[in-house]
Amino acid sequence: MDSLKNIPHNASSADGARLNKSKSICREKLVNKLNFINFSDRTVLVNFKHSKYATTLTLEAKPLPCAGERLECVWIVTPDPGTLRTHAFLNLFISDGHTCLLVNPEMVIVDEQGICMLLPEACHEIRSRTMNRHPCHGIQAQFSQNSAMYSGTLVDVSPVSMCTHVTAPPQQSFEWLNFAIPVNLQLHSGQKLLYSGECTIVRKNWDQSMGVFVMTPVNTCFQRFKPKKFRSSRLRLSPSPNMVFVHPLTGKTVNLKVMDLSGSGFSVEGNARDSMLFAGLLIPDLELQFSQRFRITCQAQVVYRTNGTSGEEDAVKYGLAILDMDVNDHVSLLSLLHQAEFRDSYIDTAVDMDALWSFFFETGFIYPSKYAFFQSNKREIKRTYEKLYNHNPSIARHFIYQKKGNIFGHMAMVRFYKNTWLIHHHAASKLVSLKAGLVVLKQIGCYINEVHNLSSAHLKYVYCYFRPDNKFPNRVFGGFVKHLNDQQGSSLDTFAYFHYRKTGRSNSLLPDTWTLTEIRPEDYAELKSFYSFTSGGLMMDAFDLHSAAAVPNDLAQEYQKLGFKKEKRLYSLLEAGELKAVFIVDVTDIGFNMANLTNCTTVIILDEMTPRFFVESALAHISDEYEHKEMPVLVYPAAYAEKHSLPVEKSYVLWVLNLQYLDPYLLFCDLFCHAVKKPLTSDIADNGYKACHI
Numbered sequence: 001m002d003s004l005k006n007i008p009h010n011a012s013s014a015d016g017a018r019l020n021k022s023k024s025i026c027r028e029k030l031v032n033k034l035n036f037i038n039f040s041d042r043t044v045l046v047n048f049k050h051s052k053y054a055t056t057l058t059l060e061a062k063p064l065p066c067a068g069e070r071l072e073c074v075w076i077v078t079p080d081p082g083t084l085r086t087h088a089f090l091n092l093f094i095s096d097g098h099t100c101l102l103v104n105p106e107m108v109i110v111d112e113q114g115i116c117m118l119l120p121e122a123c124h125e126i127r128s129r130t131m132n133r134h135p136c137h138g139i140q141a142q143f144s145q146n147s148a149m150y151s152g153t154l155v156d157v158s159p160v161s162m163c164t165h166v167t168a169p170p171q172q173s174f175e176w177l178n179f180a181i182p183v184n185l186q187l188h189s190g191q192k193l194l195y196s197g198e199c200t201i202v203r204k205n206w207d208q209s210m211g212v213f214v215m216t217p218v219n220t221c222f223q224r225f226k227p228k229k230f231r232s233s234r235l236r237l238s239p240s241p242n243m244v245f246v247h248p249l250t251g252k253t254v255n256l257k258v259m260d261l262s263g264s265g266f267s268v269e270g271n272a273r274d275s276m277l278f279a280g281l282l283i284p285d286l287e288l289q290f291s292q293r294f295r296i297t298c299q300a301q302v303v304y305r306t307n308g309t310s311g312e313e314d315a316v317k318y319g320l321a322i323l324d325m326d327v328n329d330h331v332s333l334l335s336l337l338h339q340a341e342f343r344d345s346y347i348d349t350a351v352d353m354d355a356l357w358s359f360f361f362e363t364g365f366i367y368p369s370k371y372a373f374f375q376s377n378k379r380e381i382k383r384t385y386e387k388l389y390n391h392n393p394s395i396a397r398h399f400i401y402q403k404k405g406n407i408f409g410h411m412a413m414v415r416f417y418k419n420t421w422l423i424h425h426h427a428a429s430k431l432v433s434l435k436a437g438l439v440v441l442k443q444i445g446c447y448i449n450e451v452h453n454l455s456s457a458h459l460k461y462v463y464c465y466f467r468p469d470n471k472f473p474n475r476v477f478g479g480f481v482k483h484l485n486d487q488q489g490s491s492l493d494t495f496a497y498f499h500y501r502k503t504g505r506s507n508s509l510l511p512d513t514w515t516l517t518e519i520r521p522e523d524y525a526e527l528k529s530f531y532s533f534t535s536g537g538l539m540m541d542a543f544d545l546h547s548a549a550a551v552p553n554d555l556a557q558e559y560q561k562l563g564f565k566k567e568k569r570l571y572s573l574l575e576a577g578e579l580k581a582v583f584i585v586d587v588t589d590i591g592f593n594m595a596n597l598t599n600c601t602t603v604i605i606l607d608e609m610t611p612r613f614f615v616e617s618a619l620a621h622i623s624d625e626y627e628h629k630e631m632p633v634l635v636y637p638a639a640y641a642e643k644h645s646l647p648v649e650k651s652y653v654l655w656v657l658n659l660q661y662l663d664p665y666l667l668f669c670d671l672f673c674h675a676v677k678k679p680l681t682s683d684i685a686d687n688g689y690k691a692c693h694i
Contacts, residue, residue, distance in 0.1 A: 024122045024124060024125075025101060025123050025124070025125050027119050027121055027122065027123075030101065030103065031068070031119070033094060033101065035063075035065060038062070038063050038064065043061060043062050043063075044061055044073060044092060044095075045059070046058070046060075046092055046115055047090040048089055049088055051086060052086070057083065059076075059079055061073035061074060061076060061114060069118050069119050070116070071116070071117050071118075072114060072116045074113060075112075075114055078112055078113075079112065084112070089110060092104075092105065099125055100126045102123060102124045102126050104120060105117035105118055105119060105120060106118045106120055132158060132159075133157070133158045134247075134252065135250065136154040136155065136157055137251065139153060139188070139189055139249055140187070140188045141164040141166060142186045142187075142188070143166070143183040145177055145181070146178070148172060148176045149169070150211075151167065152165045152167055153166075157249050158276075159273075159277065159278060159305070161215060161216045162214070163212065163214045164212070164214075165211075165212050166210070166211055166213065167210050168210070168211070173208075174206045179204065182218050184196070184197070184198055184199075185197060187249065192248075194248045194281065195282065197217055197218070197280040198217070198218040198219065200215060200218055201213050201215050202214050217279060219279055219280070220305045220306070221279055221303060221304030221319075222303060224301060224303050228663040229663050230667065232262035232264045232265070233337075234262045234265075234267075235260060235340050235341060236260050237261060237340060240257060240259070242255055242288075242289045243287070244286070245283050245285060245287060246285070247276050249276070249281075252276070254276065254277075259317070261288075261337065263322070263330065263334045263337060263451065264321065264322055264450050265300075265303070265321040265322055266288070266319075266322075267318060268320070269308045269318075270316055271315065271316070272308075272315065272316040273314055279302050279303060279305055280301070280302065281301065283299065283301065283302070284299055285297065286300045286320075288333070296325065296329045296333055297325070297326065297329065298323070298329070299322070299323045300322055300323060301320065302318055302320055303320065303321050304319040305317070306319075324456050325456065327451075330450075330451060330456075331348050331397065334450055334451070335347040335348060335349065338446070344402060345399070345440075346400045346401075347397065347398075347447060349400060350389075350390055351390060351398070353385065353386060353389065353390070355406075359407040359429070360427065365425070365427040365594070370595075373591075374594075377590050381590060384590070384592060385591075387563055388412075388414075393562040394415075394558065394562070395414055395555075395564070396413070397413050397414075397421075397447065398411070398412040398425075399443040399447070401436045401439040401443075408436035409427070409429070409435075409437055409440040410425060410427050410428070411427075411440040411441065411444050414592070416586075416598060418458065418544045419544070420462070421459060421461075421462050422593070423462055424464060424593050424594070424597075425593075426464075428440070437472070438673050441476070445669055448659065448662065452659045459659060460658070461541065462657050462659065463542050463655060463656040463657070464654075465495075465595065465652040465654055466653055466655065467650065467652065474653075476672055478492060478653070479668070480665055481655070483664075483668055484668075486661070487535070487536040487537050488536075489658050489660070490656065490657045490658065490661060491536070491537025491539070491655075492537070493535055493537055493636060494636075494638045494653050494654075495602070495636050495653075496635040496638040496640075496641030496642065496646065496648045497633070497634055497648065497649055497650050497651065498632075498648050498649045499633065500601075500620075500623055500631045500632075500633050501630050501631075502620070502623050502630075502631070503620060510618075514575050514617075515574050516571055516573055516618045518570070518571060518572070519570040519571060523572045523582065524547050525547075526579050527540070527606070528545070530606045538657075543584065545584075556568070559588075564588065565587065565589050566587075567625075568584070568585065568586055569585045569587075569625070570584055570585070573610070573615070573618050580610045581603055581604060581605045581606060581607070581610060581615060582604045583601055583602070583603055583619075584604070585601050585622055585625060586599065586601070587625060590628065597632065597634070600631075600632040600634060601622055601631060602634045602635075602636070603615065603619075604636050605635065605640045608639070608640050611644075612644040615644075615646075634652065
């Protein structure tokens, strides 16, 4: 059976110029090579020459264990007896993908089962390829061009090319292919996509229904994510980790040293002849090995291939983007990288809780009226914060600026809705003025920039609440909203805030025409229309206020698994079936957020003429879902609370950022950080960082 894939048939002239320059290999090394091929279940190539027409025939054979000068091989595919009679043995080729050994045995016996030969004292090494080819097994290949599609298997792969064996579907011909333009190639292992990209067909051989096509990718680099100005810092660590994975196409283990590393990607350097990476290749399971016990697993994709930087002639550099990673592993990686770049900045580090509480009190973050709430629930709150800060739950992150064991700046965030995280607890010591507060603000921005593209992070929006009279968040968050001037990028909404105190009033006080019921599917559309008209902001998307779906509440289950409480229920207040208000009931552990805004009912009033009595009657019913006597309430629009004389205690501004607009936000923050060095911002230094209250 003819084989065209591994051997340059014109290399049979052993007396050619290449052999004059080739390296001689002794029999002992040849035997070791043959035994390794047998051990690896690989094959050798046996060349024959037609006795009349001088054409070359190559047969694939498996060598049996060899102990000395005698070698026996068995055919992989039994040849036709007539073929053997018309061909004479020429030579033996042994290929490792890059080099070939040309063997001219002294005596040969050939039959239909195999071939037996006496090995010579020496053979010749022929360099036949600049790039190694690596055989592939079980990889489905499919390429298309102008609606014509061909399917088959991937035969082998090199750093610059892929060889496919495909068939033409019925009523379709390979003549339909235009070899002057690229095809789109896809490679699969089962249902898993490993590569998709444009390729040029550089070699082809086909008949009516079957063909062998060698392709090379058109692009050596591409942009995985949309370009951004604020890119992750690439660090050169010492010692640097190794990238280790089983190649998805060849099944071989790849182990390369990482050159530089960030939370979103890294680069490695390899040998141009042996490397099996090319732009677009997906690696489903890759390890970054820092040590035997410290390994981080991720999903990655090769995004570029360039010449190496080490100065070696055959070195090549590859860049890889991290596509996904376990959230806790990613935090461990980012914590290490942030420590390497900013020695006093910490992400999710273990915290001395006494020092943290002391910091909150000293900075005025916990002020007297807030402490009245804390004091009555302090044991429960202490337990909650011990779990949040020292058990590293996947739903919480904290950022600390600390020098010589003293905490000077703090900021935290929790995943509170499906794809939305709440930023809160921003405080800084007056001893270092603005610096500590700006450091943790930058920390959280860098963290979000690193992780928001990972699906496991569930990070599409971030939000926070702040007091309108708090100058720092007003300048940063409020200033950015004005600067961007796009409500779909970042928005502000003002809420009235008060505590509803349980009175024993029940829902039965509502007249027959008024009802409080679980939100109806049609109410979501009404709520969306109302909010779009009054605000046009991001609250609906950030709070996941869309049509209810019959799917498990994965976030509530995650909280429960970690030992926290998380419940969310929605109610509609109706008059004669007409929607008047929506109540978003969030129930968490007491003090989960220090302003208790995560353990709070948010009321959205759609009809400003709704009497206060009916709103309070609904709150009386809802308050039964809270354990404590007082229930925090946020009311939107805030004007309703003022108009109907609700017992408003303060106002809160809700700021939401769509992370598709993260780059302009980071640019704005960068400009702000430079601006605060000027004297005109001394009012922020005096008042803004005593406690940010967000």
